[in-house]
Amino acid sequence: MSEAFISIKSVADLHHFYNYRSPKHPLITVIDLKNVSRSDENFADYLYILDLYTIVYKKFKGSLKYGRSNYDFQEGTLMFTAPNQVMSPSADTEIEEGWFLAFHPDFIYGSDLGKKIQKYSFFQYESNEALHISEDEKILLDEVIARIKKEYSQNIDRHTQGLILNQIEMLLNYSDRFYDRQFFTRNKTGNDITQRFEILLNDFFNDDHLIEKGIPEVKYFAEKLNLSSNYLSDLLSKLTGKTTIEHIHLKLVDKAKNTLLGTTKSVSEIAYELGFEHPSHFTKIFKTKAGISPLHFRKQFPEQN
Numbered sequence: 271m272s273e274a275f276i277s278i279k280s281v282a283d284l285h286h287f288y289n290y291r292s293p294k295h296p297l298i299t300v301i302d303l304k305n306v307s308r309s310d311e312n313f314a315d316y317l318y319i320l321d322l323y324t325i326v327y328k329k330f331k332g333s334l335k336y337g338r339s340n341y342d343f344q345e346g347t348l349m350f351t352a353p354n355q356v357m358s359p360s361a362d363t364e365i366e367e368g369w370f371l372a373f374h375p376d377f378i379y380g381s382d383l384g385k386k387i388q389k390y391s392f393f394q395y396e397s398n399e400a401l402h403i404s405e406d407e408k409i410l411l412d413e414v415i416a417r418i419k420k421e422y423s424q425n426i427d428r429h430t431q432g433l434i435l436n437q438i439e440m441l442l443n444y445s446d447r448f449y450d451r452q453f454f455t456r457n458k459t460g461n462d463i464t465q466r467f468e469i470l471l472n473d474f475f476n477d478d479h480l481i482e483k484g485i486p487e488v489k490y491f492a493e494k495l496n497l498s499s500n501y502l503s504d505l506l507s508k509l510t511g512k513t514t515i516e517h518i519h520l521k522l523v524d525k526a527k528n529t530l531l532g533t534t535k536s537v538s539e540i541a542y543e544l545g546f547e548h549p550s551h552f553t554k555i556f557k558t559k560a561g562i563s564p565l566h567f568r569k570q571f572p573e574q575n
Contacts, residue, residue, distance in 0.1 A: 275356075275511050279321045284372055295422040297377040298434065300415055301370040303328065317356050319511050323375065323393065324351045325441065327403075327411060328368035346408060348401040348445065352393040354520060356510050369415055373438070375524070377431070380531025380571060383439050388472055390442050392449055407448055414441045463495060464509050467502070467517070470494050475521050484545040485522065488514040523559040526552070530568045537564045 278284050281293045288306040293299045326349050351357060353375055378384035387393070392401065403411070418437045421430060470491055479486070491514060492499040503513045512520070522544055529540050541552035556564050 274316050275319055276316045277319045277321070281322070281372060281374060284320070284322065295426065296374075298373040298418070298422055299371075300419040301372070303368040303370055317511070319354065319356055320351060320372075321353045321374070322372045323353060323378075323387075325349075325371040325445075326368065327408070327415075346403050346405070348403055348411070348448075350390075350393045350401075350445070354510065354512065354517075369412075371415060371418065371438075371441075375527075378435065378438075379527045381431075381435050383435050384528055385532065387442075388476070390446060392445065401445060401448055403448055407444070410444055411441060414444070463497075463502075463505060466495060467491055467506065467514075471517060471521055475525055480545040481543055484547075486518060488518075519555050519559055522552075523556055526556055526564065527560070527567065530564055531571050540564070 276287075278287055281296060281299045284301070285291065285293050285299065288301060290301055290306050328347060328349075375384075378387060414437050418434055418441075421434050421437070471486075474480075474486055474490075488499045488503060492502045495502060497505075499514070503515070506517065507513050510517070526540055526544060529535060529543070530537075535543075537553065538549040541549035544552060546552040553563055556567075560567055562570075
């Protein structure tokens with residue numbers, strides 16, 4: 271397989287990739303997979319990095335590679351990906367029908383869902399299996415998807431985002447229930463290094479170690495995984511397109527965005543809480559990853575402050 275990466279950074283990029291009509295909302299979309307096409311015959315020769323959350327229902331024949339694992343799909347399957355993950359469709363993949371819900375992280379920042387989305391572990395592929403759903407379960411999910419699509423397709427007002435967020439959370443809660451049903455009697459077999467690293471990273475940030483221990487070093491995660499720092503960074507770079515420190519910085523920016531929109535704390539206060547000794551260093555990293563300064567990011571969403 272080629273080592274070339276194609277980055278899909280926005281809903282507009284996703285529509286362009288699928289040769290789909292222009293999106294009706296800049297941060298969220300539902301794509302009908304019966305109405306898309308890929309004119310590039312070599313699309314399976316690339317690795318794809320999506321800066322979006324995705325939930326995909328497919329009648330889908332073939333395999334998809336996520337990290338180092340291949341996932342086989344049959345009729346009636348649901349899969350989830352989180353931002354900044356690598357996906358690679360195989361050449362024998364055949365999509366029959368389905369839908370593709372994608373939303374940018376900015377759509378949920380500062381919301382209740384944004385603060386707890388990591389509890390939905392299936393975005394991290396911890397189960398190493400796709401979710402197989404029954405026809406009755408599919409009907410429930412289709413109804414939720416229809417409501418999401420209807421809401422963003424009409425005139426967008428101050429209620430739109432909240433109503434859509436409620437529907438996304440309902441979809442995730444249904445999926446959580448279906449995963450419990452599917453994996454109740456199953457044991458996890460093995461741990462992928464990338465998956466274990468993601469769990470360690472999430473645990474570190476969720477447990478508020480930043481104030482006590484400061485920003486984690488690459489060495490911290492390498493030792494937890496019984497690897498050298500260089501090997502871990504090389505491995506993550508190959509599998510995800512990002513080094514260990516880049517993953518750490520992305521997580522810092524994610525946490526900062528939620529705090530910027532969910533509180534009135536100053537940029538300096540947030541920087542110190544995130545383990546930075548100098549707020550200017552925090553601002554520099556934030557601007558590098560987000561493209562704008564922390565203050566300008568907060569000003570983009572005045573209704574959430």
